[in-house]
Amino acid sequence: MADDTPPNATATHRSVELDGVEALRLLGSVSLGRIVFTRLALPTIRPVNHVLVDGDIVIRTHGDTTLTRYTQQNGDEGAVVAYEADDIDPDTHLGWSVVVTGYARLVTDPRELARYRTLLRPWVSKRMDHAVRISPDLVTGVRLTADGPPPVA
Secondary structure, eight states: OOOOOOGGGSSEEEEEEOOHHHHHHHHHTOSEEEEEEEETTEEEEEEEEOEEETTEEEEEEOTTSHHHHHHHHTGGGOEEEEEEEEEEOTTTOOEEEEEEEEEEEEOOOHHHHHHHHHHOOOSSSSOOOEEEEEEEEEEEEEEEEEEESOOOO
């Protein structure tokens, strides 16, 4: 008879808190994340690609997106957002997850926009003329690690 034990049940796991520096380093090692912002007074989540620049998260958008309008409405103060990225193995459930909360501001400087166009290639086929820069105020993260074999019953 076949063993029906799921692969992730062969070891116990634990969650280890990451410090902010390590969390941002891990976030910078991947290119895909999810931005969370408010739309019609409700949380909205969008998958986006990003680049980490001088400790800030930069994503590119187009002028018609809700996110672009949301950041424009809040001007220089910025719009409160959360950003999440992770790298978790679907079979072992090991990896890490990072959440950044901060203020998103629309990038208006033409030199900055040009720089971000060279650093970040959109993965959708729409024209992306805008960029949003997220300045982290709160950075949290966890690493999911194997902690040894499961206890014997």
